[in-house]
Amino acid sequence: MKEIIILGSTGSIGTQALDIVDENPEKFKVVGLSCKNRIEELKKQINKYMPKYVCVERQEDALELKKEFSTVEFFVGSLGLFEMASEKCDLLLNALMGISGLAPTYNAINNGTDIALANKETMVTGGQLITDLAKEKNVNILPVDSEHSAIFQCLMGNKKSSVKRLLITASGGPFRNMNLNELENVTLAQALKHPNWSMGQKITIDSATMMNKGLEVIEAKWLFDMEADKIDVLVHPESIVHSMVEYEDTSIIAQLGFPDMRIPIGLALNYPNRLNYSGESLDFIKVGSNLHFEKPKLDVFKPLGLAYDALKAGGNKSVVLNGANEVLVSAFLNGNIRFIDIQNFLIKVMDMDFDNKINTLEEILALDSEVRAKTIEVINRGEKC
Amino acid sequence: MKEIIILGSTGSIGTQALDIVDENPEKFKVVGLSCKNRIEELKKQINKYMPKYVCVERQEDALELKKEFSTVEFFVGSLGLFEMASEKCDLLLNALMGISGLAPTYNAINNGTDIALANKETMVTGGQLITDLAKEKNVNILPVDSEHSAIFQCLMGNKKSSVKRLLITASGGPFRNMNLNELENVTLAQALKHPNWSMGQKITIDSATMMNKGLEVIEAKWLFDMEADKIDVLVHPESIVHSMVEYEDTSIIAQLGFPDMRIPIGLALNYPNRLNYSGESLDFIKVGSNLHFEKPKLDVFKPLGLAYDALKAGGNKSVVLNGANEVLVSAFLNGNIRFIDIQNFLIKVMDMDFDNKINTLEEILALDSEVRAKTIEVINRGEKC
Numbered sequence: 001m002k003e004i005i006i007l008g009s010t011g012s013i014g015t016q017a018l019d020i021v022d023e024n025p026e027k028f029k030v031v032g033l034s035c036k037n038r039i040e041e042l043k044k045q046i047n048k049y050m051p052k053y054v055c056v057e058r059q060e061d062a063l064e065l066k067k068e069f070s071t072v073e074f075f076v077g078s079l080g081l082f083e084m085a086s087e088k089c090d091l092l093l094n095a096l097m098g099i100s101g102l103a104p105t106y107n108a109i110n111n112g113t114d115i116a117l118a119n120k121e122t123m124v125t126g127g128q129l130i131t132d133l134a135k136e137k138n139v140n141i142l143p144v145d146s147e148h149s150a151i152f153q154c155l156m157g158n159k160k161s162s163v164k165r166l167l168i169t170a171s172g173g174p175f176r177n178m179n180l181n182e183l184e185n186v187t188l189a190q191a192l193k194h195p196n197w198s199m200g201q202k203i204t205i206d207s208a209t210m211m212n213k214g215l216e217v218i219e220a221k222w223l224f225d226m227e228a229d230k231i232d233v234l235v236h237p238e239s240i241v242h243s244m245v246e247y248e249d250t251s252i253i254a255q256l257g258f259p260d261m262r263i264p265i266g267l268a269l270n271y272p273n274r275l276n277y278s279g280e281s282l283d284f285i286k287v288g289s290n291l292h293f294e295k296p297k298l299d300v301f302k303p304l305g306l307a308y309d310a311l312k313a314g315g316n317k318s319v320v321l322n323g324a325n326e327v328l329v330s331a332f333l334n335g336n337i338r339f340i341d342i343q344n345f346l347i348k349v350m351d352m353d354f355d356n357k358i359n360t361l362e363e364i365l366a367l368d369s370e371v372r373a374k375t376i377e378v379i380n381r382g383e384k385c
Numbered sequence: 386m387k388e389i390i391i392l393g394s395t396g397s398i399g400t401q402a403l404d405i406v407d408e409n410p411e412k413f414k415v416v417g418l419s420c421k422n423r424i425e426e427l428k429k430q431i432n433k434y435m436p437k438y439v440c441v442e443r444q445e446d447a448l449e450l451k452k453e454f455s456t457v458e459f460f461v462g463s464l465g466l467f468e469m470a471s472e473k474c475d476l477l478l479n480a481l482m483g484i485s486g487l488a489p490t491y492n493a494i495n496n497g498t499d500i501a502l503a504n505k506e507t508m509v510t511g512g513q514l515i516t517d518l519a520k521e522k523n524v525n526i527l528p529v530d531s532e533h534s535a536i537f538q539c540l541m542g543n544k545k546s547s548v549k550r551l552l553i554t555a556s557g558g559p560f561r562n563m564n565l566n567e568l569e570n571v572t573l574a575q576a577l578k579h580p581n582w583s584m585g586q587k588i589t590i591d592s593a594t595m596m597n598k599g600l601e602v603i604e605a606k607w608l609f610d611m612e613a614d615k616i617d618v619l620v621h622p623e624s625i626v627h628s629m630v631e632y633e634d635t636s637i638i639a640q641l642g643f644p645d646m647r648i649p650i651g652l653a654l655n656y657p658n659r660l661n662y663s664g665e666s667l668d669f670i671k672v673g674s675n676l677h678f679e680k681p682k683l684d685v686f687k688p689l690g691l692a693y694d695a696l697k698a699g700g701n702k703s704v705v706l707n708g709a710n711e712v713l714v715s716a717f718l719n720g721n722i723r724f725i726d727i728q729n730f731l732i733k734v735m736d737m738d739f740d741n742k743i744n745t746l747e748e749i750l751a752l753d754s755e756v757r758a759k760t761i762e763v764i765n766r767g768e769k770c
Contacts, residue, residue: 153636165666241639248662250667252667253638254626254638254641256637256638257636260635274636275633276634282637290675290676291675291676292674294674
């Protein structure tokens with residue numbers, strides 16, 4: 001019986017993870033849950049799983065819940081997440097959004113807990129810090145992103161030294177066939193409509209700008225200890241091939257399947273074993289009969305190129321990229337900027353100078369705050385590159 | 386330094402294996418060679434590799450060669466192959482054609498030598514005998530067929546118990562889009578023109594009838610200990626995806642690459658390590674941009690269905706299938722029967738009763754002889770089903 005804490009339990013990944021727990025009650029016991037503000041959904045989860053620990057965003061929600069669930073230990077806010085992550089369990093599933101996932105991941109690893117990582121921003125902002133700590137504490141970081149889970153599976157049974165390159169596939173998002181001019185007029189509703197995957201809002205917008213793929217390239221660098229020039233992105237509109245690894249003998253191993261997050265979540269939860277999944281097999285005649293691959297359009301979807309630049313530049317650039325992007329996506333979701341402004345403003349912020357000290361958790365979080373403030377200034381000035 | 390014996394060294398697989406040896410002189414030493422009748426080519430090979438052992442088909446060739454290469458120990462004919470296979474080496478690459486490969490494989494395993502197996506008829510005719518012996522002698526059988534090498538790679542790092550099914554891909558051969566009537570009129574030249582692979586004549590004809598895929602299904606059963614209902618065939622005209630494995634979590638692992646036999650040969654020779662191969666990487670934009678999958682047409686290419694029937698029936702049926710097919714392909718290559726007659730006559734022979742004792746090498750070879758004689762009778766009578 002594996003005891004797990006789920007951070008972000010009411011989100012898309014969190015609820016699918018709980019589906020897996022429901023299907024495998026003999027394998028998993030939920031000991032911790034967290035959510036931001038979907039309190040009614042959380043209440044149902046607490047009633048069902050009776051966890052020891054629960055974290056919510058606001059103090060008043062915690063006090064209210066405590067009346068109903070007196071045996072549960074409650075935590076509050078980002079400090080609460082940080083603390084709850086250090087509670088003893090076998091696996092922490094981090095399905096938080098944005099850099100808020102960094103500190104809890106850090107603290108869980110510091111306490112020797114294996115991580116199922118759905119929060120790519122952890123690696124984008126704290127790659128060096130996190131991987132160094134995981135090595136020191138002998139902790140597994142198991143990828144939950146479908147692409148990184150695919151690469152993880154394609155690496156199984158092979159030597160890292162024989163890898164030639166990683167091939168991360170990208171659906172290309174809803175605007176794959178557009179040019180730069182057409183991107184000027186896309187609406188929020190269009191951007192939120194991903195062709196293949198049902199996900200949270202932030203990652204859906206990141207998919208539409210292809211920033212998501214950029215963040216994945218950076219995450220792959222850290223998860224698999226691979227330099228930028230050994231990580232390629234390939235547009236694959238059907239999202240059937242989830243990613244690939246090429247070896248030194250030019251043999252390519254790929255992982256394929258339905259675009260169904262329960263497969264990578266299940267593997268991360270049950271690692272080193274696969275889960276017997278009740279879902280249907282991929283039908284190559286009906287669904288997978290025609291698979292396409294294209295080059296990503298770096299001249300249209302600039303965030304992907306910016307991510308490569310950030311990765312190659314090293315230092316603080318990935319933290320800057322991520323912080324600015326989080327603010328810009330949020331501004332777009334709130335109707336304050338246009339879709340195309342995400343990348344225009346991002347270029348602007350990436351050109352600015354920031355403090356280059358990112359050796360500790362505190363330094364990374366301080367830099368992130370600075371970047372956010374500057375990005376808001378850029379938005380308010382309405383400057384474009 | 387791995388000492389290897391290559392049976393069938395002047396054939397397609399044999400010469401490509403020697404290319405690999407040439408590229409990796411620090412890794413491999415050729416200690417044995419064999420060929421049937423390409424004596425001039427063999428002479429060049431003996432001069433170049435200075436093997437300890439050489440086997441040829443005819444006594445007169447051996448005597449002639451002995452004058453020129455006095456230090457080499459010569460073997461003759463099928464008994465010679467059988468004996469040479471028991472000489473000490475680290476790996477025996479069996480690239481013989483047809484059931485002639487069975488006895489040498491048996492004897493090499495019996496002497497504790499690992500096998501790189503390009504001769505699928507070994508497993509089709511002697512699957513139980515060979516796998517039992519390999520287990521007893523703790524010998525590795527490394528697949529060289531591109532499909533089985535693909536499956537072998539897709540199984541790496543995974544538990545056999547978590548496999549749901551094997552997906553063997555098939556190009557569909559040169560007549561993929563034909564119906565039964567159209568098969569009536571195909572010529573030898575057309576049948577020898579495989580769309581993707583350059584191979585020996587027998588396997589090229591087997592690809593055109595899809596018997597090759599049937600033999601591969603039977604080989605897969607024995608190599609990977611998998612029942613017939615867990616082995617699917619999928620037509621994939623581009624021959625880029627070489628085969629796949631689906632796991633119990635519905636995750637599918639595939640192996641992809643150019644249709645280049647040096648990749649699977651290199652892996653089998655250098656196992657457990659991959660070889661650093663100087664060839665180009667597969668370009669998904671130019672070559673692999675559009676991958677198709679279709680159902681195999683069992684009503685047109687009947688040998689594939691016959692192979693499944695033989696596998697499910699068990700007993701002597703696979704030996705009968707293989708023996709009859711070898712005779713029929715040979716008759717077609719010699720212009721004695723039409724292309725379509727291969728499958729028509731095959732059905733006829735498969736309906737006949739034969740001795741069901743195939744527990745020993747001798748019994749299998751005796752049954753094979755009987756089947757061959759009966760098949761020749763069927764051809765001579767010109768009967769069709």
